Amino acid sequence: MGRSKKSGLAKTRAKSIALAATVFLIPALLLIAVYIIYPIIDTFLISGYKWNGISSNRTFIGLENWMNLIKDKLFWSAFGHNLVVMVFSILLQIPIGMMLATFLDAGGKKFNLFKTIWFLPYLMSSVAIAFLFTYALATNGGLFSALGTLIKGQKVTVDLLGKSPNALFAVIGVMAWQFTPFYMVYFIAGYGNIDTTVYEAAVIDGATRVDYIRYIAIPLLGPIFKTACTMSLIGSLRYFDLIWNMTQGGPVGSTELMATYMYKLSFQQFNMGYGSCVAAGMFILITVIALLFQKVFVVKEDY
Amino acid sequence: MKKKFWAVTLGLAMTAASLAGCAGAAPADGGAAPAEPAAAEATEAAAETGGAKATDGKNLPELTTEDMTIVLWDIATEDPTKTIQEGAVARFMADYPNIHVEQVHQQNDNYKQQLVVAMSSGQCPDMYISWGGGPMAEYHNSGFADDITDLYNTYDHPDFIEAAIAQGSYKGQILGIPFGGMSGCDVFYNKTIFAEQGIEVPQTLDELEAACEKLKAAGYTPFSLANGSKWTGSMYYMYLVARHSGNDEFDAAYTQENGGSFTSDAFIFAGDKIQDWVKKGYFPEGTNSMTTDDGQDRQLLYDGSCAMMLHGSWQARSMAADNQEWYDENIGVFRWPVDTEAEAKGVPQNVEVGTAIGNCFNFNAQGDQDKLNAMYVLATQYYNDDTYNEEQMASNTIPSINGFEKLVTEPNMKIITDVFFDASNVQLWYDQYLPASVTEVHKDSMTALFGLEKTAKEIGEDQDAAMKAALAEQ
Numbered sequence: 001m002g003r004s005k006k007s008g009l010a011k012t013r014a015k016s017i018a019l020a021a022t023v024f025l026i027p028a029l030l031l032i033a034v035y036i037i038y039p040i041i042d043t044f045l046i047s048g049y050k051w052n053g054i055s056s057n058r059t060f061i062g063l064e065n066w067m068n069l070i071k072d073k074l075f076w077s078a079f080g081h082n083l084v085v086m087v088f089s090i091l092l093q094i095p096i097g098m099m100l101a102t103f104l105d106a107g108g109k110k111f112n113l114f115k116t117i118w119f120l121p122y123l124m125s126s127v128a129i130a131f132l133f134t135y136a137l138a139t140n141g142g143l144f145s146a147l148g149t150l151i152k153g154q155k156v157t158v159d160l161l162g163k164s165p166n167a168l169f170a171v172i173g174v175m176a177w178q179f180t181p182f183y184m185v186y187f188i189a190g191y192g193n194i195d196t197t198v199y200e201a202a203v204i205d206g207a208t209r210v211d212y213i214r215y216i217a218i219p220l221l222g223p224i225f226k227t228a229c230t231m232s233l234i235g236s237l238r239y240f241d242l243i244w245n246m247t248q249g250g251p252v253g254s255t256e257l258m259a260t261y262m263y264k265l266s267f268q269q270f271n272m273g274y275g276s277c278v279a280a281g282m283f284i285l286i287t288v289i290a291l292l293f294q295k296v297f298v299v300k301e302d303y
Numbered sequence: 304m305k306k307k308f309w310a311v312t313l314g315l316a317m318t319a320a321s322l323a324g325c326a327g328a329a330p331a332d333g334g335a336a337p338a339e340p341a342a343a344e345a346t347e348a349a350a351e352t353g354g355a356k357a358t359d360g361k362n363l364p365e366l367t368t369e370d371m372t373i374v375l376w377d378i379a380t381e382d383p384t385k386t387i388q389e390g391a392v393a394r395f396m397a398d399y400p401n402i403h404v405e406q407v408h409q410q411n412d413n414y415k416q417q418l419v420v421a422m423s424s425g426q427c428p429d430m431y432i433s434w435g436g437g438p439m440a441e442y443h444n445s446g447f448a449d450d451i452t453d454l455y456n457t458y459d460h461p462d463f464i465e466a467a468i469a470q471g472s473y474k475g476q477i478l479g480i481p482f483g484g485m486s487g488c489d490v491f492y493n494k495t496i497f498a499e500q501g502i503e504v505p506q507t508l509d510e511l512e513a514a515c516e517k518l519k520a521a522g523y524t525p526f527s528l529a530n531g532s533k534w535t536g537s538m539y540y541m542y543l544v545a546r547h548s549g550n551d552e553f554d555a556a557y558t559q560e561n562g563g564s565f566t567s568d569a570f571i572f573a574g575d576k577i578q579d580w581v582k583k584g585y586f587p588e589g590t591n592s593m594t595t596d597d598g599q600d601r602q603l604l605y606d607g608s609c610a611m612m613l614h615g616s617w618q619a620r621s622m623a624a625d626n627q628e629w630y631d632e633n634i635g636v637f638r639w640p641v642d643t644e645a646e647a648k649g650v651p652q653n654v655e656v657g658t659a660i661g662n663c664f665n666f667n668a669q670g671d672q673d674k675l676n677a678m679y680v681l682a683t684q685y686y687n688d689d690t691y692n693e694e695q696m697a698s699n700t701i702p703s704i705n706g707f708e709k710l711v712t713e714p715n716m717k718i719i720t721d722v723f724f725d726a727s728n729v730q731l732w733y734d735q736y737l738p739a740s741v742t743e744v745h746k747d748s749m750t751a752l753f754g755l756e757k758t759a760k761e762i763g764e765d766q767d768a769a770m771k772a773a774l775a776e777q
Contacts, residue, residue: 052444055445134597138589138599139587160592162530162589162593162754250591251750267416267419267420268415270419270740
């Protein structure tokens with residue numbers, strides 16, 4: 001702004017805009033402050049205490065919890081499981097979601113029924129899914145054991161949830177079943193965003209459907225991929241409910257994730273101080289990984 | 304980039320928020336509802352009785368005549384317990400119309416967590432159900448479970464069995480009044496299969512193993528076990544330890560003093576025995592993936608693939624409820640067999656596993672003596688009164704009160720009750736007795752043991768380490 005003086009009217013207008021903005025933002029900011037910012041700060045504060053979660057006397061122990069966290073094998077093994085879940089979530093959910101979306105996009109309205117059916121898993125609550133699959137994967141009378149028995153002609157038992165490392169991969173499979181539909185819809189929306197003229201131009205230039213998908217649609221979906229990956233990454237690092245209801249982190253901690261570990265410490269073992277430290281540690285780890293991912297893979301803003 | 308940073312940060316924030324949010328906020332009333340109808344009934348009943356109280360003539364503290372509200376948490380969400388417990392409260396309120404009891408039924412699954420959240424946010428109920436053991440000690444040390452030893456010694460109370468009061472006590476102070484009845488732990492077996500194979504009820508461990516061999520040879524899996532729940536496998540471990548060493552080695556391991564350790568003789572014996580049995584196929588395939596809450600272990604008894612199941616006595620109730628006819632025809636009970644080798648050395652063979660209190664009430668009066676008195680009267684005179692106990696017996700729950708063992712007639716319950724009342728000592732389930740952090744390690748140890756992932760010595764060392772850490776905390 002080169003001018004030092006604005007006209008009275010513009011000034012008033014700017015003022016009233018600022019006022020309106022403040023009024024409209026206050027409720028949202030308050031909610032964010034109370035339910036997000038305050039709890040985060042509080043988590044970090046509690047992580048400096050030795051506290052069983054119920055007693056009125058907490059003992060301040062400085063960084064002792066943090067020192068323990070750095071040496072805590074259980075925490076790092078849980079983090080390792082989170083990383084495995086993360087990698088497989090991205091490798092399974094996004095490509096399959098993409099393929100389903102491509103299929104549906106090519107089929108148009110004829111495939112609306114599939115669209116609805118395939119989306120159903122995402123609409124179910126994690127707890128319900130957990131129960132469903134606990135039975136489906138059961139060693140006795142479960143789907144896989146029954147199939148094996150059918151094929152082999154004698155009683156076969158397939159132990160998917162009771163052994164390591166089967167359990168972790170079984171759970172990853174169930175997670176993929178749950179979340180793939182979300183990415184499917186996400187990619188369908190992505191396809192919908194591509195201007196039809198692009199497709200028409202490609203066809204006029206002699207491109208086949210496959211050429212179009214490979215050379216035009218997928219590159220145009222690039223940013224969507226990156227966002228999807230980021231979401232899947234964050235989601236799998238803070239995952240809790242399905243695992244908790246299927247395995248509670250077992251057998252022998254082989255499906256323990258950072259979040260289930262935190263929950264056990266805080267609410268079952270009366271160790272809220274250290275549980276908060278784990279939560280804060282998770283927060284830092286997830287932030288760092290998500291930012292690194294953004295830095296490395298999201299080269300430029302486009303679309 | 305800044306925008307992105309905030310987007311990511313906000314996206315993540317939920318992680319931390321989910322924990323701290325819980326710690327600070329008031330408890331959500333998930334599925335819990337105060338029992339309003341009970342209150343209405345109470346007033347009606349009061350009008351009828353016209354002042355004569357059930358407690359008249361008893362040696363009890365004088366209760367306040369001023370208005371008072373008692374917030375009570377239980378887990379009686381289902382009948383018959385719901386009706387029985389609401390009845391007790393209704394009778395109390397009829398006799399003391401000025402005292403209002405707000406009875407809140409919590410879901411069992413997340414009750415303990417709910418309670419922790421309530422305590423941490425200053426919303427702890429005035430009286431609440433607990434299972435004794437490590438968590439109760441934690442509540443007491445944090446100032447949420449009053450010492451009622453004086454009240455108990457001064458005033459009337461039912462003739463509770465000693466083990467029940469012991470399990471509701473901590474460091475010599477009485478903290479809990481039992482009201483849930485006792486639960487033993489015995490072997491349920493399929494009488495039909497035993498008869499078909501010509502197997503007698505085993506009295507010794509050797510006979511038990513011989514029976515297992517015979518069953519195995521005939522194509523049965525000897526034991527049904529859903530060890531996904533972990534405390535189920537622990538029953539085998541606890542009993543093998545108890546028969547091999549009575550209470551001595553466990554008590555020593557608990558204090559970690561005088562050479563006490565979870566790697567001592569009896570623990571190694573128990574762990575090795577279990578792993579030997581696992582290798583011989585005495586337990587079902589995939590036992591670590593099955594849970595008992597949805598009855599997967601009972602299922603294996605029902606379909607005839609397993610012949611025995613060591614379990615809590617409430618299973619008798621559950622099986623009878625599933626199919627009374629089948630239960631009567633097929634299911635028998637025997638006590639865990641004797642360890643002859645240990646017996647020869649003079650180890651008592653009547654230390655049993657189970658819980659004498661089932662549940663107890665703990666009290667959080669925060670210094671309000673009037674309130675504590677009222678709660679004491681409610682817990683000892685209305686819960687645990689004749690009506691209450693009769694209703695309990697009718698639903699196959701034996702009150703932990705002397706004399707009731709003589710009233711049991713159902714043959715299986717009779718065996719269970721006799722075993723329990725003849726015990727020289729009742730070892731409370733390890734997973735309730737041990738401090739909470741050790742419980743977690745103990746439960747994981749059971750998974751590792753039955754999954755053959757760790758040896759008896761290794762799990763012993765894990766439990767020792769956890770126990771030492773827990774003792775250091777105290």
